[in-house]
Amino acid sequence: MTDAASVVVVGGGVAGLATVTALRAGGHVGPITLISREGLPYDRPMLSKDYLAGTRSAAQIELQPQEWFARNDIALLVGAEAAAVAAHETAVFLTDGRTIESEWIVLAAGGRAARPGIPGLDSARVHLLRARPDADRLRAALTPGARLLVVGGGLLGSEAAATATALGARVTLIDPLDPPHVSALGTSMAAWLHAQHAAHGVRVVTASLDALADEPGGIRAEWSDGGSASFDAVLVASGMTPETDLAERAGLEVDDGILVDGSLRTSQPRILAVGDCARVRGETRAEHWDAAQVAGNRSAATILGTSVAPSTAPWFWSDRYGRHVEVVGAMADPEGRHAGVVRGDPGPGHFSVWAVADGRVLGAASVDDPNAVRAARRLIDRGVEVDPDQLADPATDLRRLVRG
């Protein structure tokens, strides 16, 4: 494959932007087209935080200005939408009738907000949060005193609950699990973070939502323990569904995401898939920002025929109630074999919780102590042997442990 090959990237989220950025940084000289239906690529994590709060404008969350695409000779098709992909001719057909033939296609179509099977979900008072217009509509509903029900206590629901609370809304958060999100956060960090909702005045309901129904002046929610209340708005934050329609209709293998190998190749080797729409065979889908960026970099390496940086432990962050949360590696402990390590005191100050087994770090989660997680990421990647007591001692210099 020569560097002059043409590449079309379908989707202008972080995975798509990382792909085109890494292609040009890696010396790719062939034509690059980026199809970005939503406009200029923007910083999607802001939609539940600064952008929802109104402290950053649409222009302030754009990742690259228009000139950047021109300067890097990337044809940015803003507002264009792919209608179909031809797998064997490697062509993308746009909804406006244009056809883009290309030697490589990178599918970076992202995902949609999941719609659980609850009656009443089509009410105008029900919100999803995935794209900028969703955030605009939700913000308009978050007037001071507005009664908001957040359905789902994962990252998105928790962040939106915190932002809505800061805007003066009266928030109820419902999730069938107490605490939710244990598989990603580990039990103790999940419990600590979940408790922050009540500490900030959010009513927390542990139940599943059974039904929604419009009523005069609001929307009534009924949940599984028989409880019920009326709200002005409902945000459904029940996870995401990978966007696989194009791939399915093109005959690519799809199973809870477009199936790809470690080089991000789909079942048609000239078509790659990255980010939220894709799933690496044998792995669970990684729905986080960093994973999407890493996949974009790797897909560029596949096209360029260059080697990729070794994989690192998965990492994500979350910001809520003025606290900065970071998580790396695997925090879940279904078999109860971790030595639980807590560094610092869970409370107003900074602290971290570590998953350690057999002298190796498996994961770490921090609140307002990002460098603990940066250290953990390196300790995991390098397989450094650690002493749990030493890790738990805040006097231990983690940078020194990393250096060995």
Next chain:
Amino acid sequence: MSSGIPVAALDDVPVGEGLKVPKSVTGTDDNIAILRDEDGTVWALNDTCTHELASLSEGWIENGVVECPLHGSQFCLRNGKVLSLPATKDTVAHRVSVVDGQIILFPNEAP
């Protein structure tokens, strides 16, 4: 060319750590982060990440790169170039030198 500003003793900035020098001292638009790489070399960049409000002096410093403590954007210590998303704008690098164990900062002079 200015005579530079002594900002700290070298020993006050351990290897792998940073020090924020306020703009009231540097006279620059932003605070300046003194960043000491793992090989002991001292560098200086504008302190505020170009993505969101975060202090690069609190970042992770390794192999010629500082990683923002908030969302992991990476910047080259040598020239301030942005190396990874979510930041997309380069930051400003300033000249710094070490004389008799003192870190001397030359704000707005290229390294």
